[in-house]
Amino acid sequence: MFSFFRKKPPVPPVAPLNGLPVATAAPVPAAAAGPAPARSFPAGSGSLIGTALVTPMEIPVPAPVAPERQGWMDKLSSGLRKTSSNIAQVFTGAQIDDHLYEELESALLLADTGVKATGFLLADVKRRVAASGATRPVQVKNILIASLTELLRPLEKPLVIGEFKPTVIMVAGVNGAGKTTSIGKLTKHLANEGASVLLAAADTFRAAAREQLAIWADRNTVEIVSQEGGDPAAVSFDAVTAGRARHKDVVLVDTAGRLPTQVHLMEELKKIRRVVQKADPTAPHEVILVIDGNTGQNALSQVRAFDDALQLTGLIVTKLDGTAKGGVLAAIAQEKPVPVYFIGVGEQLDDLETFSAREFALALLA
Numbered sequence: 434m435f436s437f438f439r440k441k442p443p444v445p446p447v448a449p450l451n452g453l454p455v456a457t458a459a460p461v462p463a464a465a466a467g468p469a470p471a472r473s474f475p476a477g478s479g480s481l482i483g484t485a486l487v488t489p490m491e492i493p494v495p496a497p498v499a500p501e502r503q504g505w506m507d508k509l510s511s512g513l514r515k516t517s518s519n520i521a522q523v524f525t526g527a528q529i530d531d532h533l534y535e536e537l538e539s540a541l542l543l544a545d546t547g548v549k550a551t552g553f554l555l556a557d558v559k560r561r562v563a564a565s566g567a568t569r570p571v572q573v574k575n576i577l578i579a580s581l582t583e584l585l586r587p588l589e590k591p592l593v594i595g596e597f598k599p600t601v602i603m604v605a606g607v608n609g610a611g612k613t614t615s616i617g618k619l620t621k622h623l624a625n626e627g628a629s630v631l632l633a634a635a636d637t638f639r640a641a642a643r644e645q646l647a648i649w650a651d652r653n654t655v656e657i658v659s660q661e662g663g664d665p666a667a668v669s670f671d672a673v674t675a676g677r678a679r680h681k682d683v684v685l686v687d688t689a690g691r692l693p694t695q696v697h698l699m700e701e702l703k704k705i706r707r708v709v710q711k712a713d714p715t716a717p718h719e720v721i722l723v724i725d726g727n728t729g730q731n732a733l734s735q736v737r738a739f740d741d742a743l744q745l746t747g748l749i750v751t752k753l754d755g756t757a758k759g760g761v762l763a764a765i766a767q768e769k770p771v772p773v774y775f776i777g778v779g780e781q782l783d784d785l786e787t788f789s790a791r792e793f794a795l796a797l798l799a
Contacts, residue, residue, distance in 0.1 A: 492565045492566075492567050492572050492575060492576065493575050493576060493578070493579040494575055495575060495578050495579075495791075495795055495799065496791075498792060498795065502789075502792065505783075505786050505792075506792055506795070506796060508778045508779070508784065509753065509776070509778055509786075509792065509793070509796040510795075510796040510799075511778075512753040512754045512757065512759075512778040512779075512796075513753060513757070513758075513759045513796045513797050515758070516544045516758045516759050516760065516797055517796065517797055517798060517799065519540050519543060519544070520537075520540045520541070520544065520797075520798055521574075521798075522536075522540075523536045523537045523540050523570075523574075524570040524571055524573060524574045525570070526570050527570075528568075528570070529562065529567065529568065529569070529570060529573055533570060533573065534555060534558075534559070537555065537558075537573075537577070538551060538555055541554060541555075541760060541763075543758070544758045544759060544760030544797070545729040545730055545758040545759070545760040545761045545764065546760035546761070546763045546764055547730060547733065547760070547761070547763065547764030547767065547768070549764070549767050549768055550584065550760075550763040550764045550766065550767035550768070551763075553584065553767055554577065554580055554581060554584065554763070557580045557583075557584075558573060558576055558577050558580050561576045561579070561580060562576055574798065574799075577798055578794050578795060578798050578799060579794075581763060581794040581797070581798060582790050582791045582794040583790075584763055584766050584767065585762060585763065585766050585790035585793060585794060586790045587766060587770045587772075588748075588762065588765065588766050588770060588771070588772055588773040588788065588790065589772070589773075589788060589789065589790045590747070590772035590774070591774075592719065592747060592774045592775075594623075594628065594682070594683060595682065596718070597713075597715055597716070597718050598680070598681075598682065599631070599673075599676040599677065599680075599681040599682055599683055599684045600682065600683050600684070600718050600719065601673055601676070601683075601684045601686065601709060601713060601716035601717045601718050601719070602683060602684070602685050602686065602717065602718065602719040602720075602721060603669075603686045603688065603705065603706065603709065603717040603719070603720045603721070603743070604616055604685065604686060604687055604688060604721050604722075604723060605688050605702060605720070605721070605722050605723070605739055605743060606690055606722055606723035606724065607690050607725075607735060608690035609690070609725065610690065610723045610724055610725040610751060611723055611725065611749075611751035611752060611777065612687065612688075612690060612723040613636070613642060613645050613646055613649070613687055614751075614780070615723050615749050615751060615775070615777065615785065616632070616646070616649065616685055616687050617646075617648075617649035617652070617653070618777075618782055618785045619685065619775075619785070620632065620649060620650075620653045620655060620685060621649075621652070621653050621782055622782075623682075623683055624653045624654065624655055628682040628683055629655075629679075629680070629681045629682045629683070630653070630655045630656075630681065630682065630683045630684075630685060631655065631656050631657070631658065631672060631675060631676045631679065631681045631683070631684045631685070632646055632649070632650050632655060632656070632657040632658070632672075632684075632685050632687065633657075633658050633668055633669050633671075633672030633673075633684060633685065633686040633687060634646045634647070634657060634658065634659035634660075634668060634687055635665040635666075635668045635669045635672070635686050635687055635688050635689070635705060636665070636687050636688055636689040636690065637660070637662060637663055637664070637665050637668065637689065638665070638689035638690075638698070642687065642689070642690075643659050643661070646659070646687050647659065656675075656679075656681075658671050658672040658675055665688065665689060665701060665704075665705055666701070666704045666705045666707075666708040667708070669686050669705045669708055669709050669712075670708045670709065670711065670712045672684055672686060673686075673709055673712035673713050673716060674712045677712070677713065686705070686709070686717070688702060688705060689701070699738075699742050702739075702742055702743060703742055703743070706720070706743060718746075719746045719747060720743045720744060720745050720746050720747075721745070721746065721747045721748065721749060721774065722735065722736060722739045722740075722743075722745050722747075722748050722749075722771070723748075723749045723751060724736065724748060724749070724750055724751070725751055725752050725757075726750050726751060726752045726753040726757035726758075726759065726761070726776075727752050727757045728761075729758065729761055730761060730764065732750075732761045732765070733761060733764050733765055733768060733769065736748065736765055736769050736771055737769055740769065740771060745771045746771075746772070747771065747772045747773070747774040748765075748771050748772065748773045748774065749773075749774060749775045749776070749777065749785075750762065750773055750775070750776045750777065750788075751776075751777040751785075752777065752778075753776055753777065753778050754778045754779050754784075759793075759796075759797050760797070762793065773788040774787070774788065775787060775788060776788050776793070
């Protein structure tokens with residue numbers, strides 16, 4: 434479960450969610466202008482436990498996952514089992530040799546890690562093995578977990594809610610990535626934690642999108658701004674204006690799914706961003722891209738293209754549920770380190786969680 438903020442004045446001691454700490458901050462008056470105290474969604478829900486650093490003659494041993502995170506780890510490990518099983522076979526031999534490194538290189542490439550990230554990890558593992566004096570393949574596996582954790586660490590950044598009122602979040606993604614469903618899940622948790630949310634149905638390109646978002650609005654008992662056949666930029670402008678007037682905490686803008694090669698639709702996204710800025714010069718405060726974990730290196734291409742068009746602030750990675758290889762996050766960290774706010778392993782509300790580099794490395798490799 435997310436560590437979502439509570440905003441009821443005065444701020445009392447907050448009971449943990451499933452044993453996890455909840456970030457709190459001073460309340461924001463409804464009529465207040467300008468920046469407000471920020472609340473954040475801590476990466477890994479505050480459960481980060483540092484992986485041991487490799488120093489000379491030291492071989493890392495992964496620390497156990499916090500008990501309150503074990504249920505989530507079981508789901509994530511299950512979703513990435515295909516990749517973890519393939520990589521685990523590399524370390525079944527009796528010695529550390531060139532053959533092991535060749536097998537490891539192949540396994541990482543097959544896991545969608547990409548050429549650059551694979552090269553980085555291999556070089557770093559070899560350096561750490563030499564420095565630590567490791568002699569058994571299982572020790573190389575632990576070293577690889579530490580190396581991958583360090584590579585992924587720049588992606589571990591909290592999503593801040595409350596610095597601006599409303600916080601305007603623009604969500605993009607290609608068709609089928611799980612964009613609207615992710616918006617619904619995020620809305621659910623925000624509403625549960627006391628944040629007032631307004632949805633903008635700016636995906637007017639797909640007929641069913643507006644109805645799908647309206648269902649999520651009804652389920653979560655939140656307001657929605659929608660126009661049948663309306664201009665997406667106009668819907669976004671109206672939503673941000675309404676969010677300011679109604680003193681909402683968050684405005685979530687659902688945009689049309691599109692491929693980065695669809696130039697006219699990418700230009701429409703840029704237009705939405707410009708029009709949102711007319712409604713609120715500081716907005717959008719977050720631009721999040723939803724990517725399907727099954728798309729492999731194509732996900733990296735999507736990150737590059739959407740970042741060039743919109744200046745992304747974060748990612749949601751979905752569908753890490755058995756068929757996805759998972760290694761593309763290493764490629765993103767190596768070549769385009771846009772923070773990963775959330776990862777998802779299924780369709781249930783609790784199948785979307787904050788991203789932890791160490792937990793992901795453990796699930797992918799252990």
